Amino acid sequence: MSRTRGLCVTGALGLFVLLAVLHGLGGREATLALTGALSPSAPLGLAYVAAWLGAVAFGPSLLLGAFFDWALARLRRLHEG
Amino acid sequence: MSSLRSLAALVLGTALWLPQAHRFFTPSPSARTELVSKLGEHQLRQLELAPSAREMAVLGDTNPEWELLGRGFLALGLADRALASPELAGRHLAALDRLVDEALAEEQKGGHYRFLLPYARRGPLPRSLFVDGQMALLMAARLHVAPRDDVRMQLERRVRVLEASMQAPSLAESYPGECWVYDHTGALAALRLWDALSGEDHRPLAGRWLAMARERLVDRQTGLLVASFRPDGTVLEGPEGSTLWVSVSNLMLVDEAFAREQYERGKRAFKRDVLGFTIAREWPEGASHPDIDSGPVVPLLEASPGSSGLLVVAAAAFDDRATLAGLLSSLELAAFPVEQGGATSYAAAGQIGNAAVFRALSFGPLWQRAAAAGVRS
Numbered sequence: 018m019s020r021t022r023g024l025c026v027t028g029a030l031g032l033f034v035l036l037a038v039l040h041g042l043g044g045r046e047a048t049l050a051l052t053g054a055l056s057p058s059a060p061l062g063l064a065y066v067a068a069w070l071g072a073v074a075f076g077p078s079l080l081l082g083a084f085f086d087w088a089l090a091r092l093r094r095l096h097e098g
Numbered sequence: 099m100s101s102l103r104s105l106a107a108l109v110l111g112t113a114l115w116l117p118q119a120h121r122f123f124t125p126s127p128s129a130r131t132e133l134v135s136k137l138g139e140h141q142l143r144q145l146e147l148a149p150s151a152r153e154m155a156v157l158g159d160t161n162p163e164w165e166l167l168g169r170g171f172l173a174l175g176l177a178d179r180a181l182a183s184p185e186l187a188g189r190h191l192a193a194l195d196r197l198v199d200e201a202l203a204e205e206q207k208g209g210h211y212r213f214l215l216p217y218a219r220r221g222p223l224p225r226s227l228f229v230d231g232q233m234a235l236l237m238a239a240r241l242h243v244a245p246r247d248d249v250r251m252q253l254e255r256r257v258r259v260l261e262a263s264m265q266a267p268s269l270a271e272s273y274p275g276e277c278w279v280y281d282h283t284g285a286l287a288a289l290r291l292w293d294a295l296s297g298e299d300h301r302p303l304a305g306r307w308l309a310m311a312r313e314r315l316v317d318r319q320t321g322l323l324v325a326s327f328r329p330d331g332t333v334l335e336g337p338e339g340s341t342l343w344v345s346v347s348n349l350m351l352v353d354e355a356f357a358r359e360q361y362e363r364g365k366r367a368f369k370r371d372v373l374g375f376t377i378a379r380e381w382p383e384g385a386s387h388p389d390i391d392s393g394p395v396v397p398l399l400e401a402s403p404g405s406s407g408l409l410v411v412a413a414a415a416f417d418d419r420a421t422l423a424g425l426l427s428s429l430e431l432a433a434f435p436v437e438q439g440g441a442t443s444y445a446a447a448g449q450i451g452n453a454a455v456f457r458a459l460s461f462g463p464l465w466q467r468a469a470a471a472g473v474r475s
Contacts, residue, residue, distance in 0.1 A: 021104035066432070066446075073119060073431065081111030086104045 022086045029079035032072040036065075120374030123430040124423055133426075134459035136442035138179060141172055141456055143441055144449070145193045149200060153449040163228070166201065166213040168450040170232045170239075171411075173197050175457035177239035178464050187243060194240040198249060201236055205229065214273065221274030228272035228281040230259055234288035241295055242464055250295075257292045260285045264303060268329040276334065278326050279315060280341045282307065283348035290351040291464070294471035301472060304352040312356075320382050321363055339368040339380045339405030343412035350415060351468050361416050368405060369421065375431060376424025377401035378409045407451045414458035415465065422458075429455065 125133055144152045158165035173194055180190040204212050210229040211218055218226065237253040240246065263270035264285055272281045286307060289300040314331040315324050322337035323345060342364045349357035368378045380402035406428065413421040429435075433444035433451070443452045 021101055025104070025108065069434075070432070074116065075112075077115045077119070078112040079108065081115055082104070082108030083111075085107035085110050089103055089107060090100075 022083050025079045025083040025086070029076045029083070032068065032076050032079075036068045036072045116373050120424075120427045120431075123375075123427040125426055125430065130426070130459065133442060134179075134456065136437070136440060137452060137456040137459065138175065140438075140441035140443040141176075141453060142189060142193055145172075145196050153443075153452075157449045161215065162213050163215060164448075164450045166229065166232045168453045169197050169201055170235050171450065171453035171457040173236045173239040174464060175453065175460040177243050178457070178460040178462050180243045181463035181467075182460070191240075191243050194243060195246075198236050198240045201233060202252065205233065218273050223271065223274045225259065225263065226272050226281075227260075227263055227270040227285055228278065230256055230263065231281050231284035231288055234260060235284060235291065238288055238291035238295065239464065242291065242467060253292065254296075257289060260289060261300070261303065264289075264307060269327065269331060271329055275328060276326055277329060278341065279311070279323050279345050280325070282311075283345040283352075287348035287351050287468070290468040290471060294467045297472075299472040301352075308349070308353055308356065320367055322367060322382075323360060337364075337367065337382060339364065339378045339402060340408050342368070343378075343405065343408040347412050347415040347465075350465060354469070358416060361412055361418075364412075365421070369409065370399065370401070371424055372399060374424065375428045376406075376409075376421055377428055378405040380405040403446075403451070407447060407454050410455050410458040411461070414461040 144154065149155060154165055154168055157168055176190045176194055176197075180187040180194075210223070210226040213229050213232070214226055234253060234256045237249050237256065240249055241253060264282070269277045270282065270285070272278050286300075286304045289304065292298065293300055310331075311323065315327060315333070316322065317324050317333075317336050320337050323342060324333045324336050325338040325341040326334040328334060342360065346357045346361045346364065349360070367382045368380070370377050370379065377399060379400045406425065410422065410425050410429075412418075413425060429444055429447070433446040436443055436445050444455065447455065
């Protein structure tokens with residue numbers, strides 16, 4: 018696995034894990050805090066929202082990118098072989 | 099070479115995924131039918147709790163205006179659902195009674211100030227058109243589902259107050275020295291709902307208001323209705339998305355062509371589509387100034403939760419399916435739906451946002467009745 022591809026897969030998985038952890042910590046309450054009276058726990062809500070949007074936008078992009086990278090490398094090897 | 103290939107693969111992955119992402123968040127027509135029922139279920143369960151334990155109470159602590167508005171959206175949604183599906187009427191009617199009775203009791207205890215922000219006390223305010231209009235809408239929604247003599251008497255008294263306010267030489271205030279198009283159009287909608295109940299006809303009064311508004315309350319630059327003004331008609335704040343969306347839905351009952359023209363114009367000024375997700379700004383380009391109605395504005399996109407949430411109401415009222423689908427995708431992505439035993443709510447929307455979406459997705463019979471009032475077939 019190339020270093021870049023490894024970073025992509027690790028990054029994607031990292032985002033999902035971060036999201037899962039934040040959700041486990043009480044994402045619903047965090048978002049309520051974010052949208053309610055902007056209580057002191059709002060930064061957690063912001064982190065949750067940011068992680069979720071990041072995971073949706075970049076998680077599948079990174080995984081697809083890693084897949085294409087692998088497929089291209091395989092094709093190249095087949096072509097060379 | 100390998101890095102370049104990896105970068106190209108990543109760009110390709112992003113280019114393929116991002117434009118398709120919205121498809122995973124857009125509810126199908128059958129899911130939408132289920133959604134409105136589950137949103138209603140959440141609201142009904144909330145109303146069955148003690149008042150202090152409800153999300154509405156949390157909202158009221160933040161902003162007492164929103165508590166009354168949340169009640170109003172919910173009442174209109176419940177009435178629409180009960181009229182469309184009579185088998186639901188029993189439970190919905192009980193919930194409507196609770197909404198109306200509690201609001202009247204609170205008003206009796208605290209006066210109009212109970213539902214106003216603290217700055218309402220900065221000057222004399224005999225009555226607030228905001229409170230009178232919302233109370234009338236609440237009661238009218240209840241009475242369209244089933245008769246109730248005491249509420250009808252209360253509503254008739256309120257209608258006479260609204261008539262007097264809307265015909266006074268000085269434009270009716272919601273706060274001292276401050277009038278809102280939202281509240282003026284809300285009062286007109288309440289009067290038209292009353293017409294459908296009573297056989298009276300407030301179309302001439304509504305027509306006079308609209309003529310005044312066309313002349314004095316339309317922003318020259320955008321052609322949109324402004325948000326707020328002084329009792330002498332001097333404009334205070336220009337067009338705002340959150341005000342416009344509900345106002346145009348109300349104005350459907352006064353002049354549908356004008357309302358639709360404002361809606362389309364408003365969409366050009368405020369609506370944005372980003373990768374299949376629809377959002378709305380609160381102010382036209384270059385006029386940003388975050389306030390309590392806009393909610394926390396998302397940087398760069400300038401998406402306003404207040405404006406985006408209330409555009410759902412207008413899109414449903416004007417049967418604008420493409421806009422509605424884009425907005426529901428945004429809600430599913432960014433408002434965090436929470437499902438608990440057959441009931442759904444959006445965690446990031448608060449009671450008022452959830453009630454507004456419920457009202458939008460239930461939209462129909464009530465406005466049809468009011469629009470037909472006094473119109474010969």
